[in-house]
Amino acid sequence: DQQVKQNSPSLSVQEGRISILNCDYTNSMFDYFLWYKKYPAEGPTFLISISSIKDKNEDGRFTVFLNKSAKHLSLHIVPSQPGDSAVYFCAASANHPNSGYALNFGKGTSLLVTP
Amino acid sequence: NAGVTQTPKFQVLKTGQSMTLQCAQDMNHEYMSWYRQDPGMGLRLIHYSVGAGITDQGEVPNGYNVSRSTTEDFPLRLLSAAPSQTSVYFCASSYSIPATYNEQFFGPGTRLTVL
Numbered sequence: 001d002q003q004v005k006q007n008s009p010s011l012s013v014q015e016g017r018i019s020i021l022n023c024d025y026t027n028s029m030f031d032y033f034l035w036y037k038k039y040p041a042e043g044p045t046f047l048i049s050i051s052s053i054k055d056k057n058e059d060g061r062f063t064v065f066l067n068k069s070a071k072h073l074s075l076h077i078v079p080s081q082p083g084d085s086a087v088y089f090c091a092a093s094a095n096h097p098n099s100g101y102a103l104n105f106g107k108g109t110s111l112l113v114t115p
Numbered sequence: 116n117a118g119v120t121q122t123p124k125f126q127v128l129k130t131g132q133s134m135t136l137q138c139a140q141d142m143n144h145e146y147m148s149w150y151r152q153d154p155g156m157g158l159r160l161i162h163y164s165v166g167a168g169i170t171d172q173g174e175v176p177n178g179y180n181v182s183r184s185t186t187e188d189f190p191l192r193l194l195s196a197a198p199s200q201t202s203v204y205f206c207a208s209s210y211s212i213p214a215t216y217n218e219q220f221f222g223p224g225t226r227l228t229v230l
Binding site: 002004006009032034036041042043044045046049051089093095102103104105106107108 | 119148150155156157158159160163173174205207212213216218219220221222223224
């Protein structure tokens with residue numbers, strides 16, 4: 001059963017506007033959340049992360065928001081640029097041996113930023 | 116510093132053949148893992164290792180073997196390839212287990228087709 005869900009397979013945004021990518025999770029033991037960006041024919045690259053003790057983390061144009069009570073996180077990209085066009089994966093992990101200490105990934109959201 | 120390297124980039128196998136996908140990292144990372152990415156499925160964990168000599172199964176381990184004799188290398192073996200193993204395979208590494216706020220670095224991937 002998918003523990004990390006990205007319900008929007010794709011998103012199209014105009015250059016300069018805000019992109020908001022959403023992610024929901026079901027496992028309340030998750031305490032570390034990450035966003036990865038993936039271009040075609042390349043491996044995923046780390047973008048930004050947040051621990052469960054925070055509700056917001058910023059890095060330049062990228063901000064991740066965490067709402068633990070709703071088990072929801074979002075990635076905001078402001079302003080969006082054409083080079084941001086990629087597939088974005090949400091991932092989460094739990095510091096518990098039963099989880100394999102692994103990252104659980106969502107299915108990804110394909111972002112297209114148009115000029 | 117090459118990061119995480121994977122060989123080969125592409126491979127075509129016939130059903131029943133065996134092969135090994137190579138993965139190496141030069142960052143002295145303790146944690147390594149293998150994922151497969153299928154269309155619409157996100158990344159799913161196959162096997163992982165928390166250090167040399169220690170491996171364990173992930174979400175989809177059937178049909179695959181791993182070993183970790185050195186810190187640097189984490190090969191993935193397909194024992195008897197099946198068409199269901201057609202996928203893109205990513206190796207990843209991190210300083211420690213991802214849940215302790217360690218981002219994973221991914222290799223460029225191996226695209227495997229089983230006929």
